[in-house]
Amino acid sequence: MLKTVPDLGEIIENRSIIIHFQPQVSLKRKAVVGLEALSRGFDPQSGEIIPPTLLFAQARDKASRLALDRACRTNAVEAFxxxxxxxxxxxxSMNVDASCINEETRGSNHILNLAKRCGVSPGNVIIEIIESRCDDTEALMEFVRFYRKHGFLIALDDVGVGFSNLDRIPMLKPDVIKLDRCLINxxxxxxxxxxxxxSFVQMANRLGCLVLAEGVETAEEAMCLLSNGVDVFQGFYFARPAPGLDAVPGMESKVNALAERHRENRTQQIAEDKRRYSSYDLTVLTMCQALAESPARDTCKDLARFIDTYPSVECLYVLDMKGNQISETLCNPARLNSSKRFLYEPASEGADHSLKEYFLPIQAGLEKFTTRPYISLASGNLCTTISHVFYHKGTGRHRILCVDMKREEESSCNW
Structure with missing residues (x-):
């Protein structure tokens, strides 16, 4: 075990820094698409590795941080x-200490000159920035504009951790958003x-940037993320950081196995969803047929009977064709979250649902609509709402039955 850390000046002067690479894997392409350069120091006397936390802890002032940052960049590009x-x-992919981006370093062009000297195309370099570490926003913006102009890509690192400022995303317009391990775990x-x-995936799709999940440690995490729009992964599940090309071999079999497992799971999931939603549709259609024949004064009695008859039903209510609720909300009492009644409360007769996700498609002309799972405002539980139009013979009017079907969190990645 390393007992003392060599002087930082000596480490930098003697270039006692080694680079390990960790693969960034695209499962859809079944290939390693990138490598993140990770710096470690080493003691030239003993040959022992100096962990990154100890190495960077030695840089206690701006000058030493900048010198160490540049030494790490230089070794990374040369090794790549x-x-x-x-x-x-x-x-x-290589990290840049954003605290070093300021008026004093402006215009140094260090990374550009380094890439040119080493014969590395700027288009193959992703500059990773942890935006929370930068104190000079103007210098950071100029840095990003300069390097993007010269073909480099910009990644925002550690997104979703600590006090990350989301306003930097529209400001920096990153090409890559790296989701932190705290979200992935x-x-x-x-x-x-x-x-x-x-939410990050949807935002990235609209902004035209790529989402990369870092810190992936299990196949289940990878498959869940893949089924929800993430394609590029980095983490111990795929490979630990290693020198040079040692980071790349051996990946193909693991990636192929995971892709095949994902394909099988998705096929099974689609079949299960088909059975589940067929059952939902049959249940809701049976309810609508009963309501169509029943007197309007018995609507609440009918809804209460449905609650007792169908265990998967959490809440029921009826709307008119303008989205106004014309019945009480009948709920399974065992499913109501008594500890959150301030936040979650079943809607009352007269409530306006005209802007709800389950009403707007009906207004647009659909006969029925099924939402994605969401947290119900009526119960505070995970549910799927099915809205279905029926014709009430007694009143001669069309109505909309809304049914909240309970969902379980255990099967989160089937959503």
Whole structure:
């Protein structure tokens, strides 16, 4: 075990820094598309590795941080250059200490000159920035504009962790958004984490940038993310950081196995969804047929009977064709979240649903609509709402039956 850390000045002067690469894997392409360069120091006397936390902890002032940052960049690009000559499509991701981006370093062009000297195409370099570490926003913006103009790609690192400022995303317009491990850990088991990831994926799709999940440690996490729009992954599940080309061999079999498993799971999931929604449709159609024949004064009695008859039903209510609720909301009392009644309360007769996701498609002309799973405002539980038009013979009017079907969080990645 390393007992003392060599002087930082000596480490930089003697270039006692080694570069390990960790693959960034595209499952859809079944290929390693990039490598992140990770710096480690080493003690030239003992040959022992200096962990990154110890190495960077030695840089206690601006000058030493900048010197160490540049030394790490230099070694990273030089180590990548030989890989770049063999595989021109491979991308290099490397971190830049954003605290070093300021008025004093403005215009140094260090990374551009380094790439030119090493024969690495700027289009193959992704500059990773942790935006929370930058104190000079104007210098950061100029840095990003300069390097993007010269063909480099910009990644925003550690998104979703700590006090990350989301306003930097529209400001920096990153080409890559790297989701932090804190969001990825157990994402296949946690609905709320998955919803945050989905939000980032949807935003990235609209902004034209790529989402990369880092810190992936299990096949289940990878498959969950893949089924929800993430394609590029980095983490111990695929490979630990290693020197040079040692990071690349051996990946193909693991990626192929995971892709095949994902394909099988998705096929099974689609079949299960088909059975589930067929059952939902039959249940809701049976309810609508009963309501169509029943007197309007008995609507609440009918809804209460449906609650008792169908265990999968959480809440029921009826709307008119303008989206106004014309019945009370009948709920399964065992499913109501008593600890959150301030936040979640079943809607009352007269409530306006005209802007709800389950009403607008009906207004647009659909006979029925099924939402994606979401947290119900009526119960605070995960549910799917099915809205279905029926013709009430007694009043001669069309109505809309809305049915909240309960969903379970355990199967989060089937959503």
């Amino acid at each position: 250059a030989s890989l770049h000559r063999r595989e021109k499509s491979l991308m290099l 157990g994402v296949n088991k946690h609905f709320h984490k998955l919803e945050v990831v989905r």
